[in-house]
Amino acid sequence: xxxxxxxxxxxxxxxxxxxxxxxxxxxxxxxxxxxxxxxxxxxxxxxxxxxxxxxxxxxxxxxxxx
Numbered sequence: 001x002x003x004x005x006x007x008x009x010x011x012x013x014x015x016x017x018x019x020x021x022x023x024x025x026x027x028x029x030x031x032x033x034x035x036x037x038x039x040x041x042x043x044x045x046x047x048x049x050x051x052x053x054x055x056x057x058x059x060x061x062x063x064x065x066x
Contacts, residue, residue: 006029008029013025013028013029016028016029016032020032
């Protein structure tokens with residue numbers, strides 16, 4: 001996998017390291033990025049499931065009224 005070098009504020013990285021419980025700055029930032037991506041995928045999956053349920057409800061025949 002290709003690598004990218006990014007400059008970040010040291011205080012920001014130290015805070016990420018503390019919150020992640022990781023002693024290596026690169027590992028800490030990588031964990032945060034991976035977590036962010038996974039949350040995005042989970043959100044997409046929930047949204048897709050909800051949309052599918054709504055589509056199914058719209059396609060069911062309705063009972064005649066009156």
